[in-house]
Amino acid sequence: MTDFTMLGLNPALLKTLSTMGLTEPTPIQARAIPAVMEGRDMLGLAQTGTGKTLAFGLPILHRLLGQGKPAPKAVRALILAPTRELVNQIADNLSAFTRGTPLKVVTVVGGASIHVQTTKLARGTDILVATPGRLLDLLDRRALTLSDAQTLVLDEADQMLDLGFIHALRKIARLIPEERQTLLFSATMPKQMSELAETYLRDPLRVQVAPPGKPADKVTQAVHYVSQGDKAKLLQKYLAEHPEELALVFGRTKHGSEKLMKLLDSWGFKAGSIHGNKSQSQRERTLKAFRNGEIKVLVATDVAARGIDIPDVRHVYNYDLPNVPENYVHRIGRTARAGADGRAMAFCAPAELGELRAIEKLLKTTLKVEGGVVPPADTIIPKNTRGGGPRGGGKPQGRSGGGGGGQAKSGGKPGGFGGGFGGGQPDAGKGQQRRRRPAGPRKAA
Known part of the structure; x- marks a missing residue:
């Protein structure tokens, strides 16, 4: 398939795609959309930034456009995502296609008014995009019913496993009719995903457009060896080389990320931060400022940054290397989006050499050394000796x-x-x- 018009989508959707300048589907879209429209269950594996949202979203919208209004408190399609940011990103993408149609997209996340969410759900919802925790809270309050749901989508399913959402998924899945379509989408394929697919998918089609764990081809990756105490000054040097380009900096802890942001701000950089200690409104304001270029440097933790889709991000700095190597792939996937180029730099302190080697094993490559001295191999700290x-x-x-x-x-x-x-x-x-x-x-x- 080389053109959206060849996929059999509703004319209203094709018109919106054309208005947005989208004429050619990405590989994951070209392979997934026809199968989803046929009603197949699916396990979709693709790099971040390759258009997974429209791969499942367009067929769902196509199906719902031919139906009447949902019953009060009913939900016709449920999309689960691990973080608030990703929920909002998915909803924004889908809402662009529902303007001028009777379809409604509602979001349900923690940190927002549960009473406002209850009011919206009372009228019935075509597509509900939610985090599992808040959805369970609303189900306990009988604010909605999933008995009319035709489609269940688990987006970033690997991250939901990492965050311990498996029990929530089990509770939610029991409330949806067995005769449903279930779609799992992910950028990586840890072994637990196979068990999840076997449990919830029926005769699924596996669509894979890149090896699991493989980052976007247009991301230039490198590592700079540096002592932990010298990381801030090194970051200052790199940021000063590209003062007008958007940079995303990943820290490991909420406190550390906030402290680093304030330090960068004191050095004259237009910096902001998002992490678990920020309210939903604070995170949304910061992301908007970053997207508009009012903030040039965004310091974030893994959980808070999941779902950031800002095409202009040119640089990703792994200030602290992640404990989970798959998270490295998600981090650097925040750049080189929609076909653009990007650069990812990893700062590796001697105590992080084990994390770096795990990342390189996942990637099946050795990162280019940009600077510093490689620590001796005996500095690797076994994981079972750490907190x-x-x-x-x-x-x-x-x-x-x-x-x-x-x-x-x-x-x-x-x-x-x-x-x-x-x-x-x-x-x-x-x-x-x-x-x-x-x-x-x-x-x-």
Whole structure:
């Protein structure tokens, strides 16, 4: 398929695509849209920034345009995503195609007024985009029903596993009719995803347009070896070389990211931050300022930055390397979007050499050394001697479960499919201890 007009989409959708200057589908769109329109369950694997939202969104919109109004409190299509930012991004993309139509797209996320959300849901919803935790809260209040849902989409499914949402997914899936279409989309393919697909997909079509874990081809990647104490000055040097280009800086902890942002601001950079300690309105204002170029440098944590879709981001700096190598792929996928070029620079302190080697193993390549001295191999710290779990997950939004650690309410065997994919606080540093239930005496950090 080389043209959207060949996919059999509703003329109203084709008109909007044309107005937006979109004539040729991306590889994931060209392969997924016809199959989804046929009603197939699907496991879609593609790099970030390749158009996964429209790959599942356009067929859903096409199907719903031929139907009448939804019943009160009813939902016709449910899209679950792990973070507020990703929920809003998906909804914004789909809402562009519902203008001038009777279709309604509603978002449900934590940090926003649950009473306002209840009011919107009372009228019935064509497409609901939600985080699992807040959705469960609203289901407990009987603010909506999923008995009319025809389609269930799990977007960034790998991240939902990492954040311990598996128990929430099980509860939600039981409330949706078995005769539904289920779509899983992800940029990476950890082994737990296979178990998730076997549980929820029926005779699924697997669509893969890039090897799992492979970053966008147009991202230039490099590593700079540096001591932890010299990272801020090194970042200052790199940012000063491209003062007018948008840069996204990833830190590991909420406190550390906020501290770094204030330091950059004191040095004269137009900087902002988003992380778990920021309210939803603060995060939205900061993202808007970054998108408009009023802020040139955005410091973020993994969880908060999930779903950022800003085409003008030219540079991604991994100020702290992620504990989970797959998160590196998601991080650098924030640049080189929509066919643009981008650069990703990793700052590697001696204590992070193990994280770097895990990333290179995932990528099946060795990052180009931009500067600094490679630490000796014996500086690698075994993961089982550090605080925190290797998956580095966290407390999901709302009250949805997650075994293993953190403050999630539902238990499970560590590492098993019944739970244990999360661990620690969201954005937690390495020094924090994991907590399990039942709680025992707390060991010293």
